[in-house]
Amino acid sequence: MRPHRRFIAAGCLIIVLLVFWLIAGTSADAEESRGQSSPVPSQTPAVAVPSPSSFSESPAAPDPAPATDNAPALESSAPEPAKPEDRQKPGVAALALLETLPIKGRAPKTGYDRDEIGQAWADVDRNGCDTRNDILARDLSALSFRSNESCRVISGVLQDPYSGRTVEFTRGQETSALVPVDHVVALSDAWQKGAQQLTLEQRTLLANDPLNLLATTQRMNSQKSDGDAATWLPQNKSFRCAYVSRQISVKAAYSLWVTMAEHDAMERILADCPDEAAADSTLVEEPLAPAEPRAAKAPAAEEPARMPAPAADKAAPGAAPSPAPARSVNCSDFDTHAAAQTWFEYYHPMMGDIGGLDADGDLLACVSLP
Structure with a gap:
């Protein structure tokens, strides 16, 4: 019986070993399976396997890039030439400056001639450009200049301050005159209100001072002629305060006077804009002292010292x-x-x-x- 038992025991041992072997093999396969499959879910998003939703959203991501690229392009566009501006008088209102101007009658126009005012469009600021082209470059936009030159304006667009209209300028024999440069204080008017007592050099500054110059249209320039604020104001009513302020600033800089009618007209305009600032001339640091009057002009210089009646404000042009x-x-x-x-x-x-x-x-x- 003992050999038989040994056989049975050996068989049971073999069976037990087989069972353990099968169990161990199954567990190892399961662990191996888990070890290979577990990284897949965590790596799938990192791999370029986009879902349908990711395709629809992907164009939105580059949007900031074009905006960033375009910004430098706008900044790098060629700027227009710098345009000189009038120097504002800090804290000085044109209305207050008006009260410092002498009120006198209009002196005779005797002896007035354009040559008495000095060279037209002289380069008084020594920048290498004549005054007319300086003013066109200041007052026009969309400028173009003659090739290899920085002075001569060939074309541009004017926003006419006197009429409020937009006008295109093109240099040419028949077109240049369509955009004249106006003397805000007309030279003839200035002559009759103190300029004849200035020196030739001082009058040349007056005629070429950017403060006294504005580009406009031929029609507005002709309508104004040599009128002062009592006889002519810009058609563009929104510009009248700035226009009158400019006239006052010029007259203050060059020691010119105003007539009573002119003073009242200026005062009436500035009543609607009492804070309108006066401006300084870029050519004259302090108001010019009039030169000694010439002997022939002495009576005319003394006469305005008396306060004239309003009727003397305007010289009668012949018969009424x-x-x-x-x-x-x-x-x-x-x-x-x-x-x-x-x-x-x-x-x-x-x-x-x-x-x-x-x-x-x-x-x-x-x-x-x-």
């Missing part, structure tokens, strides 16, 4: 225009705007708008007439 002053005068009494304006300019300084020709207070009479 018809019709005679009357409350019944109206625009129907004139054929053209020019005729009405002549009548208005003659009587207005003495009597005001007795005919009611200036409906909107812009000192332009019967603008509805041809």
